[in-house]
Amino acid sequence: MDFCKTFIFYYIKPFKKENFFMLCIIALGSLTLTAWGISSSYALTSLANHDVKKFYMWILIMIVSLIIWSLQIHLDSWYYTKVVQKMNTQIRIDIAEHLGNIEYQDFHQKSSGEYTSWMTNDINMINDYGYATLQMIITQIFTITFSSIALFSFHFSLNIAVFFFAIIMIITPKFFSKSMNRKINEVSNANEKFTNYSNDIFDKYDLYYSTNNEKILVEKFEKESLKLANKKISLATLTGYMYGTNNFVSLISQVAILLVAALLFFKNIAPIGTITAAQYFSATIFTSLMGISSNYVELKTTQPIFEKFFKSKRRVNNKEELLTISQGIEFSNVSFKYDDEVVLDNVNLKFEPGKKYALVGPSGSGKSTILKLLMGFINDYDGAITVDGKDVKTFSKDSWVNKFTYLEQKSPIIVGTLLENIDISNTNNQIDIANLMDRVGLSEWTIDKDVSSYIINENILSGGQKQKIAYARSLIRDTEIILFDEGTSALDRESASIIEEDILNSNKTVIIISHHLTDDIKSRLDTIYYL
Incomplete structure (x- = not known):
């Protein structure tokens, strides 16, 4: 099994029923927000047409959509955590099984602190940059799909404009991909070193105590914590640059779509509600596209972590069995x-x-x-x-x-x-x-x-x-x-x-x-x- 290429889906597959239900929960959330956006647009059109009955009908639909969305958020949070913890347990089992089947000397090339970091810090990074990111990508795909259908219901030209600017948004994050991979690796390695160093410091507590040097504990932890902090700040800085650039492109694109919607209204091609629909759904689409582009880069950064887990060569297990020792x-x-x-x-x-x-x-x-x-x-x-x-x-x-x-x-x-x-x-x-x-x-x-x-x-x-x-x-x-x-x-x-x-x-x-x-x-x- 090539863990490096299929790691996320390798661990999703054994829990396909749970993940399919998670998919349905995500789809429900995107669908309710789309329903809210459409209702808001038609409510404005009804208001402009002085159609009070339809106006209140669309307001009611908006309220129902928001109630369902609120319940979906609660269900999503609980069930997502439940499924991810199952997959985390399976990852830890696989790591332990792999380490139990490598050569003794290969195992001891790393300290127990580094392996502890694998089971804790690295699993947390996989959750943050892997599963949470994948959940966001899926949410964004549903959101883009439903929002595009909603825009098409107003006028197809809105979809053409969205498609043009979408290409620009997809290309932008690729300029950050290599740098993000490097920074994620640096943070992972820094976590390992910090955990290893922490274990070593605590192991030597008796030495510091017996020589009245407890203050060294503080000094050493401060020094090592700053090293780890600098790596995380460096990653956060690059992530900020990436999101800032994507947000700028997204906002420019939304303004352009708003101009297209206004033009359609001025020429009596579409109702006034199209303007709010264009503003809401274009923002949703471009924000989601920006998220997909950035999140895909983040998702790939977990690959080196999995490569590290399963890098050591496994023992050859098809050797001869030793039944008894007769000569010595x-x-x-x-x-x-x-x-x-x-x-x-x-x-x-x-x-x-x-x-x-x-x-x-x-x-x-x-x-x-x-x-x-x-x-x-x-x-x-x-x-x-x-x-x-x-x-x-x-x-x-x-x-x-x-x-x-x-x-x-x-x-x-x-x-x-x-x-x-x-x-x-x-x-x-x-x-x-x-x-x-x-x-x-x-x-x-x-x-x-x-x-x-x-x-x-x-x-x-x-x-x-x-x-x-x-x-x-x-x-x-x-x-x-x-x-x-x-x-x-x-x-x-x-x-x-x-x-x-x-x-x-x-x-x-x-x-x-x-x-x-x-x-x-x-x-x-x-x-x-x-x-």
């Missing part, structure tokens, strides 16, 4: 550089099923990098990593990752219930939660808390509690291989020993990184690799 995993002359700094240099390792290993070495020797290579977080390495003699890159990501549990020092916690954090895939509803919590040292939580409704987040948990939850999560997944990167570093020695003992007593392949390898642990390892 082998590193053959594996090398890896990070920013031109050598992290691994021709490393050779072998991990056999069911055996226990430790990676030992100073900081920066590549221990954690080896685990990331095993997890598939890093793919741009030299050398070969094979499983049972076959290159790991031939296997699908899902079947490969399902072989591993990765217990790291900083254990991630999602905002959700305790049960959702433990059974993260929601694959095992029959787990013995009491036994599981006792096994990881969190039995006290099952006494007075319902794990299926107790909400947790990173801010209310200690580092040790997070690591215990991560280990409980690994027990449910029950994978063949456990990668243990300082996974008990935040626990007291007794609690850490219980978990480490549990892991080493299993029949799983275990690869440990630890700065505190006790003699007991060393004696139970099959191989210690020194890096």
Whole structure:
């Protein structure tokens, strides 16, 4: 699917019934305003002819039209928001699905703040310059159509004059198209940077607090906010120039149509009501044409935003499934550089099923990098990593990752219930939660808390509690291989020993990184690799 070319209609199509009803609501609004304009013109003609009965009839029609129009505005606002929110949700789902299917390294080329900006700021821009603009364009098309029919009912020459000036109005906004695209892109990028910078500032709050530098928060936000403001002001300035130019052309065109209507009246070709009709409907048509021209330019500016969402290449998912590991995993002359700094240099390792290993070495020797290579977080390495003699890159990501549990020092916690954090895939509803919590040292939580409704987040948990939850999560997944990167570093020695003992007593392949390898642990390892 080419999102870049069909993005708006791609998201309208799944909700075609809702959008068709929205179309009917828009048409009703344009129709009532047209009825009001025609009634106003004929009311003036009736007044000039001293036809009191018809005058009051047309006034009544005007009042009814305005009542219907007022009700239509309320319905339009409510239903439009309802439909747009459905489409927004679908966009967010598609973004999340796409990000979940790109390479790990591609995902981490951007920060979480930038992705948050996609889901918030950019969606808002799509609403403002995409859906709202498209709604205005459709409204304007209906308005032009009904107004043209109304003018034709008075005299066809009015339509000819309108057509001539319409061409001029359509051409005018094209001079602003490229500049508008550039400015919209600049605002989108500025929003990303501001969100990213904001996250970074708040993440460093403890640093500012502990050094009595809270005022830096204000200074930094002021500086970054001004940068964002300048980009938005620049966009607003260009938008103002575009609308100002279009308004000038529109007003000149309306004056010309008014002169044509006056000429028709002076020659007794059309009634006096034609003058008000020409004034009202020409203003409506030219304003709508001006809107279509400008709004079409705005509509196209959302295209780069969608291009950004789906720019990263998706993973190839038609790879071979890895069913089991019988011989083991082998590193053959594996090398890896990070920013031109050598992290691994021709490393050779072998991990056999069911055996226990430790990676030992100073900081920066590549221990954690080896685990990331095993997890598939890093793919741009030299050398070969094979499983049972076959290159790991031939296997699908899902079947490969399902072989591993990765217990790291900083254990991630999602905002959700305790049960959702433990059974993260929601694959095992029959787990013995009491036994599981006792096994990881969190039995006290099952006494007075319902794990299926107790909400947790990173801010209310200690580092040790997070690591215990991560280990409980690994027990449910029950994978063949456990990668243990300082996974008990935040626990007291007794609690850490219980978990480490549990892991080493299993029949799983275990690869440990630890700065505190006790003699007991060393004696139970099959191989210690020194890096």
